[in-house]
Amino acid sequence: MSRxxxxxxxxxxxxxxxxxxxxxxLSAYASAVATMRQIDEGDGDGPPRNPVGWRYQAALHGISGxxxxxxxxxxxxxxxxHFSWFFLPWHRIYLLRxxxxxxxxxxxxxxxxxxxxxxxxxxxxxxxxAPFRDMRDDNPLYSETRAxxxxxxxxxxxxxxxxxxxxxxxxxxxxxxxxxxxGGGILEDVTPIGRARGELERQPHGTVxxxxxxxxxxxxxxxxxxxxxxxxxxxxxxxxxxxAQGGQNPTQDTWLRTSFTFYDVDGERxxxxxxxxxxxxxxxxRYESVAAPAAAGGGPLGLDVEVKRKEASVAAELVGATGxxxxxxxxxxxxxxxxxxxxxxxxxxxxEERWFLRVENITGPRPPAAGYQVALSAPDREIVVGNIAAFxxxxxxxSDAEHDGSGLTDAFDVSxxxxxxxxxxxxxxxxxxxxxxPVSGSGKQAPGGEVxxxxxxxxxx
Amino acid sequence: xxxxxxxxQPGPYEHPERWLGALAILGGAVxxxxxxxxxxxxxxxxxxxxQANLIAHWSGMVMAMMLPLAAPQAGWLARRSxxxxxRRTVALHALAFLSPWAAAGVIxxxxxxxxxxxxxxxxxxxxxxxxxxxxxxxxxxxxRCGSGLAPAILGWKADRDxxxxxxxxxxxxxxxxxxxxxxxxxxxxxxxxxxxVAVVVSERARGPNPESRAARxxxxxxxxxxxxxxxx
Numbered sequence: 001m002s003r004x005x006x007x008x009x010x011x012x013x014x015x016x017x018x019x020x021x022x023x024x025x026l027s028a029y030a031s032a033v034a035t036m037r038q039i040d041e042g043d044g045d046g047p048p049r050n051p052v053g054w055r056y057q058a059a060l061h062g063i064s065g066x067x068x069x070x071x072x073x074x075x076x077x078x079x080x081x082h083f084s085w086f087f088l089p090w091h092r093i094y095l096l097r098x099x100x101x102x103x104x105x106x107x108x109x110x111x112x113x114x115x116x117x118x119x120x121x122x123x124x125x126x127x128x129x130a131p132f133r134d135m136r137d138d139n140p141l142y143s144e145t146r147a148x149x150x151x152x153x154x155x156x157x158x159x160x161x162x163x164x165x166x167x168x169x170x171x172x173x174x175x176x177x178x179x180x181x182x183g184g185g186i187l188e189d190v191t192p193i194g195r196a197r198g199e200l201e202r203q204p205h206g207t208v209x210x211x212x213x214x215x216x217x218x219x220x221x222x223x224x225x226x227x228x229x230x231x232x233x234x235x236x237x238x239x240x241x242x243x244a245q246g247g248q249n250p251t252q253d254t255w256l257r258t259s260f261t262f263y264d265v266d267g268e269r270x271x272x273x274x275x276x277x278x279x280x281x282x283x284x285x286r287y288e289s290v291a292a293p294a295a296a297g298g299g300p301l302g303l304d305v306e307v308k309r310k311e312a313s314v315a316a317e318l319v320g321a322t323g324x325x326x327x328x329x330x331x332x333x334x335x336x337x338x339x340x341x342x343x344x345x346x347x348x349x350x351x352e353e354r355w356f357l358r359v360e361n362i363t364g365p366r367p368p369a370a371g372y373q374v375a376l377s378a379p380d381r382e383i384v385v386g387n388i389a390a391f392x393x394x395x396x397x398x399s400d401a402e403h404d405g406s407g408l409t410d411a412f413d414v415s416x417x418x419x420x421x422x423x424x425x426x427x428x429x430x431x432x433x434x435x436x437x438p439v440s441g442s443g444k445q446a447p448g449g450e451v452x453x454x455x456x457x458x459x460x461x
Numbered sequence: 462x463x464x465x466x467x468x469x470q471p472g473p474y475e476h477p478e479r480w481l482g483a484l485a486i487l488g489g490a491v492x493x494x495x496x497x498x499x500x501x502x503x504x505x506x507x508x509x510x511x512q513a514n515l516i517a518h519w520s521g522m523v524m525a526m527m528l529p530l531a532a533p534q535a536g537w538l539a540r541r542s543x544x545x546x547x548r549r550t551v552a553l554h555a556l557a558f559l560s561p562w563a564a565a566g567v568i569x570x571x572x573x574x575x576x577x578x579x580x581x582x583x584x585x586x587x588x589x590x591x592x593x594x595x596x597x598x599x600x601x602x603x604x605r606c607g608s609g610l611a612p613a614i615l616g617w618k619a620d621r622d623x624x625x626x627x628x629x630x631x632x633x634x635x636x637x638x639x640x641x642x643x644x645x646x647x648x649x650x651x652x653x654x655x656x657x658v659a660v661v662v663s664e665r666a667r668g669p670n671p672e673s674r675a676a677r678x679x680x681x682x683x684x685x686x687x688x689x690x691x692x693x
Contacts, residue, residue: 081672175609176533176540188667190675193537194609257669318543321614338543338614360611404605455611457541 011285013237016114016129016230018288025114026131026141032102033140033226047073051263052101058223060094060262062395070220070400076261076269080219082392083197083408084187085172085250088239089274090260091232096283097262097270098229104265112285115233118208119162119293126155128212132227143225145214147370147441157443159207159371159387163293165199166242168413171250172198178316178356178459180411182242188254196358196409197392200242205235206389210370211441218366219395237287240280244290249278316356316459320432323455327362327372328448330437335458337430354461355418356411357434359388359453363397363407366390367449369438376417377433378426383417386410387439393451407454432458477547478536481528481555488524491517499649515573515646519566522642523559526661527634531558534607534630538623541611550612550623557627561635569639573646583648587688590640591681594660600676602633603664641684648691656687 019025039053047063048055055063061080065071070078081090099113118126127133132141133151142151150156171183175195185195197206208231209216215225222228243249250256256275264270280286320335359374372388388410399405421427434456438448495518498511535554539547576582593599608629612622638661645654660680668674 086672176537178540188671189533189607190665190671191603191605191607192671193534193607194611254667254669254671259670318541318614321611323613323618358611361609404608406608406610409611455613457611457614 010281010283011110011112012288013112013233013285014114014288015117016131017117017120017125019114019129021130021134025111026129028106028108028111029102029114029226030131030140032105035105036101037140047071051267052104052265055224056263057098057101058221058228061223062218062220064220069398076263078220079260081260082201082219083184083396084192084195085181085184085198085255086187086258086260086274087184087198087201088236089255089258089277092236092239092277092280093260093262093272095229095232095236096272096277097264099285100265101263113233114230115237115287116227116230117234117237117289118156118160119204119234119238121294123155126157126160127153128156128227129230132230141226143215143227145225146216146227147211147213149442150212154442156208156211156441158373158439158441159203159211159389161293162200162204162238162241164386164413165203166238166245166292168199169247171247172255178318178358178411178457179354179461180356180413182247183239183250186250186252186255188252194361194406194409196411200235200238202389202410203387204238205231206391207371207387209391210389213370213441217370217391219392236280237290240287240290241292245292316354316461319458319460321455321457325436325453325456327364327367327436327438327451327453330435330445332377332433332435333456335432335434335456337432337458350422351419353415353418354413355415356459356461357385357414357432358409358411358455358457358459359436360409360457361407361454362388362393362409362451363405363454364393364449364451365397366394367438367447367451369446369448370441371439372448372451373437373439374412375435375437376414376421377435378421378424378428381421381424381426382435383420385412385414385417388436390451476536477539477551478532481532481535481551484555485525485528488521488526488528490521492521492525495521496649496651496654512570512574515570516566518646518649519569519642522645523562523566526642526658527558527562527638528555530606530634530638530665531555531627531630534609534626537607537609538612538626542619542623543614546614546619549620553620553623554627554630557624558631558634560628561631562639565635565639565642569643569646572643576647581692583644583650583653584688584692586640586644586647587653587684587691590644591684591688593640594684595676595678595681597676599637602637603675606630606633606637653687653691656683660684 036054039050040055043049048059050056059077062078063071081087103109103111116129120126128150133153135142165182168180168182170181172186173179173181174186175193181198182200184198184201215221216228257273259271259273261269261271277283320337322333322335325333367390369390371390373384374386374388375382375384392408396408397405438446440446495514498514535551538554539550542550613619641657645657660683664680
């Protein structure tokens, strides 16, 4: 393919679903994947050696040795940033460098990474794009490791919805805050204290990783599935969708001046600060659509859900908790509510109360389930409030040089669900019942493995 | 979109760990007083280290320098405890956090007494601290000092979890920073104390690239340089 002159204006990353199966964009991508895998062949069975090869690029996200621990060899391997406000910018730079390498292999500076938009309400839009499901042996985009039903063309059924994440408007909050954030907890300390992952990282990012499964289901193999890059292009796009809805990026110097290093097309290490990558158009690309997913019934809460603005809550009060909950089987836990002893005058009107459910210190090996559906339960009804993605549990449970293995924590804003139960007269003021069900990517009940939640807590603001 | 809800900021009652700051200031005063006492003693005829002074020196140092480092985790635990138990949470955490430091203090006390007549003792201690500073095990300990396990909320289990969290943090903190405290105890010199305080504060300061700042060689280099100065 001949090298084209760069287009005037930013390149457009397009929705893979709207591209024809034999489109230039996808066939070029398949060709580049094949080229990068050919580069890998020079490595034999050893670790990857060429930074522009397929395995090397995947290793930047994660690579493990036979013992399951991150493989040493290059300090940039296994450097993916999760569970903090660095999640989105690290992956943006990762995609940008990967895209440049693909362009280099293609000899086409105008090629742009497409995205897989599974956030559509129409189930047909939530299928893995057809070229990635084509089972021909010579199709570089196919991976047989994925969940069989999704590879057969079934739509993804759990954790595809981004409206919950797009409703949360603080990008980040300090580690001591209990509320949900869009982009993950603030991380400024060398000695970080436990923090919750951001809503977008939990769902749809983590849930889609786990629902697709196979290579996509673990940090150290995710980048080996060609679908990974389209999934993360969509996550990167959802960041822009959130900004278009009025979201605001952090302004702290500690965030803007943090830099991440990747390899350029010539194998040189190139650092970039977050401040350099907050604007995609300045980076030379934009997305075909940054419209918010349409409002409709049947949303993640089982209610009429649209993208609603929810401001930060930084002073929620613990009102109940229970500990050591095994998640292997469907389980319902009762959490007695304690009297809220805040000084008088700090209570909100009931209609403005904010309620948060936190599932903390989730640990265990990678489970067979794609995730855990979380619901508030009443005697004759239950309201699903979201999903805990299995993606990341095993990694967060691992004790290594940078992590203490205390597991991951997910926070859910359950205010709407509580209000709904209150309106239906099904709200018990003394006890909150939480049901956790391990589910597969197609939404069916699945074995939950040996995963445990260290604590399940209820906070009220 | 619905109307925005007001953002309520946490009130002072929600930060019971702040009294640790007052305790740290008290520790600073004790430390300063011990320093002054050392200067008076060193300039007099009697050069033997006063036992009470050594104890005051160590206690003041630990309280002034380490309690501020324990405060974020104590605050994090307090926010994850029921409002009625928050002061208790912080008190139990602080008590357990200081226990390993007290044990290390006993060892440091005997080392200081035994090494009193050894002129190069501060140099040797600084050299050892420099070697330990940039090592992989120390980096591992440092990045885990703030580990976050949510405690039980009621009864003896809640007390146990707060004590365990404080003990773990204190132990990691003692192993991480203890070797830095010994040269200060051995030398009684501001020339040594000030750079060491600067190293401890700067390596834990909030800033960009937090995940690559632990155990930076520049800090170990500064300690090695300090060791060279004291040798001369």
